[in-house]
Amino acid sequence: MVVQVYYTFLEEVEIVENVSFPKCLKCKVGDLLPLSDFGSQGAAIYYKAWVCSNPDCGFNLKIRNGDVYLNEPIFSGTGPNPRSQR
Numbered sequence: 001m002v003v004q005v006y007y008t009f010l011e012e013v014e015i016v017e018n019v020s021f022p023k024c025l026k027c028k029v030g031d032l033l034p035l036s037d038f039g040s041q042g043a044a045i046y047y048k049a050w051v052c053s054n055p056d057c058g059f060n061l062k063i064r065n066g067d068v069y070l071n072e073p074i075f076s077g078t079g080p081n082p083r084s085q086r
């Protein structure tokens with residue numbers, strides 16, 4: 001009996017450690033990482049956006065005001081600044 005309880009405990013630990021993010025279905029290489037944000041009232045908004053971990057892919061999915069947005073451009077800070085183009 002003691003052994004059985006021990007194994008049950010091990011399985012529970014394994015489940016916790018094996019929390020994995022869904023694979024990106026676009027590039028099938030990266031994982032989709034959940035990103036959280038803070039609302040205007042300072043309240044945390046969990047999993048507001050999901051972004052592919054593969055920088056060459058950039059697939060992202062986010063919700064704003066109840067609408068879902070797919071593949072919005074990511075502002076990395078290193079690309080050309082749209083505001084500087086004339």
Ligand SMILES: [Zn+2]
Nearest residue numbers: 024027052057
């Ligand atoms: Zn991807």
